[in-house]
Amino acid sequence: MQHYNYIFTGSGLSALMTVYEMIQSGKFVDKSILLIDQNLKKSNDRTWCFWDNGNLFEPVISKKWDIAYFANENFQRNLELNPYQYKMIRGIDFYNLVFEKITKHKSIQFHNEQVLSYEQLENHCLVKTESSSFSCDKIFNSIFIPEVVKTQMKYPLLQQHFIGWFIKSKEDTFNPNLATFMDFSIEQKGNTRFMYVLPTSTNEALLEYTLFSADLLPKQEYETEIINYIKKLGITDYEIIAKEQGNIPMTSYPFWKHNTKNIINIGSAGGWTKASTGFTFKNTIKKSKQLTQFLENETDFRKFHKKDKFWFYDLLFIDVLFKNNALGSSVFSSLFQKGDPKLIFKFLDEQTSLLEDFSVMLKCPTIPFMKALISRLFRF
Incomplete structure (x- = not known):
C-alpha cells in the first residue's frame, strides 16, 4: 500500500486551489500529495465568476466587466463597480493552469478513480477506491454529502440551482461591457428567482435562470424561462453553443465540527461556499490560502476553523x-x-x-x- 503525506479525496475547485497554493508557497516540496477523482477535469464543465479589485488569476480570465446591471419589476440600475471588476473564468482554463503546475512536481500525483471511503485510524488515515487502497498522514475531503445537512433542522439549507445556455444570436443584442448581475423582473412564483446574463460579445452570452430556494425544478421549467427571457430581449434567431447546470448548497451549517485531527472537510463539504450568495471562487481562494498557512505551523485540523x-x-x-x-x-x-x-x-x-x-x-x-x-x- 502506497503512503502519502496528503491525500485529496476529490479534485474540484477547493482541492485544486489548495494544491495550487501549496505549490505557490514553496513550503511543501518535500511532501507527497495524491489527488483522487473519477473526473479527469478535461472538459469545460462550469464557469466561475467573482468581483475583484486586483489581478487574481489574470492569465485565465476570459472576460471582465466594469458595469453590472440590476433590475426588478419596478426599477433598473447600472452599477458602477470601480475599483472592482466582475470577472469570469472558464473551468477548463483553471484546470489546465493548475494541472500544468502539478505536472512539474513529481511528488504530486493524480489517481483517476472514484473514492469509496476514507477514515482516520490510530496512526494514519486510509482511503479506499474501487480497486486500490492508499494510506496517508492527512486527508482533505471535498466530497459533499447533502444528508449531513438535510437530516438536521437547526441550520436550514437553501440551494442555488440554475441552468445556463451559452447562445449566439443573429442579432447584435448584447452590450459586451455590461453584465446582468441580477434581473428579478421575471416572475418570482413564491421564490427568489432571477436571470443572470454574461455577454462576451454583441451577439454571444451566457444566460442562466437561477433560484435561491429549498427545492429543485424540473429541467424543462428552467429552459422554458430561458426561452421566455431570450424572447423578451428581442432575440428571434439564435443557436445554443453549450449548456451548463449547477446546484450549490447555501447554508451556515458548521461543517468544521466533522473535522478530525487528521481529516479536514474543504469546499462545499467544509462550508467554504459563501452562504448568502452561493459564490464559491473568491471564498475558496481565501480559505485555501488560510489552510496552506495553517499547515505550515499546525497539525490538528480541529483548530482550523474560526467563526466570525x-x-x-x-x-x-x-x-x-x-x-x-x-x-x-x-x-x-x-x-x-x-x-x-x-x-x-x-x-x-x-x-x-x-x-x-x-x-x-x-x-x-x-x-x-x-x-x-x-x-x-x-x-x-
Whole structure:
C-alpha cells in the first residue's frame, strides 16, 4: 500500500486551489500529495465568476466587466463597480493552469478513480477506491454529502440551482461591457428567482435562470424561462453553443465540527461556499490560502476553523429566505437600489468594518431580519 503525506479525496475547485497554493508557497516540496477523482477535469464543465479589485488569476480570465446591471419589476440600475471588476473564468482554463503546475512536481500525483471511503485510524488515515487502497498522514475531503445537512433542522439549507445556455444570436443584442448581475423582473412564483446574463460579445452570452430556494425544478421549467427571457430581449434567431447546470448548497451549517485531527472537510463539504450568495471562487481562494498557512505551523485540523461576524450575518440571511423564500427580490433590491455598489461588494467579500456592516444592513427590510435574529438567539 502506497503512503502519502496528503491525500485529496476529490479534485474540484477547493482541492485544486489548495494544491495550487501549496505549490505557490514553496513550503511543501518535500511532501507527497495524491489527488483522487473519477473526473479527469478535461472538459469545460462550469464557469466561475467573482468581483475583484486586483489581478487574481489574470492569465485565465476570459472576460471582465466594469458595469453590472440590476433590475426588478419596478426599477433598473447600472452599477458602477470601480475599483472592482466582475470577472469570469472558464473551468477548463483553471484546470489546465493548475494541472500544468502539478505536472512539474513529481511528488504530486493524480489517481483517476472514484473514492469509496476514507477514515482516520490510530496512526494514519486510509482511503479506499474501487480497486486500490492508499494510506496517508492527512486527508482533505471535498466530497459533499447533502444528508449531513438535510437530516438536521437547526441550520436550514437553501440551494442555488440554475441552468445556463451559452447562445449566439443573429442579432447584435448584447452590450459586451455590461453584465446582468441580477434581473428579478421575471416572475418570482413564491421564490427568489432571477436571470443572470454574461455577454462576451454583441451577439454571444451566457444566460442562466437561477433560484435561491429549498427545492429543485424540473429541467424543462428552467429552459422554458430561458426561452421566455431570450424572447423578451428581442432575440428571434439564435443557436445554443453549450449548456451548463449547477446546484450549490447555501447554508451556515458548521461543517468544521466533522473535522478530525487528521481529516479536514474543504469546499462545499467544509462550508467554504459563501452562504448568502452561493459564490464559491473568491471564498475558496481565501480559505485555501488560510489552510496552506495553517499547515505550515499546525497539525490538528480541529483548530482550523474560526467563526466570525460574517458567518452569523449569512446565517440570518438564510433563516429569512428559508422561512419566506419570496423575500429575496426585495432584500437584494433594497441593497442595490440606492446603496453604494463598492461597499456592498466589499461587504460580500467580508472586508468591511462593523460601522460599514451596519451601513449595509440598515438598507435591508428590518422586520424579517429582527424576527430571524430573535428566533436564532433562542436556537443556540
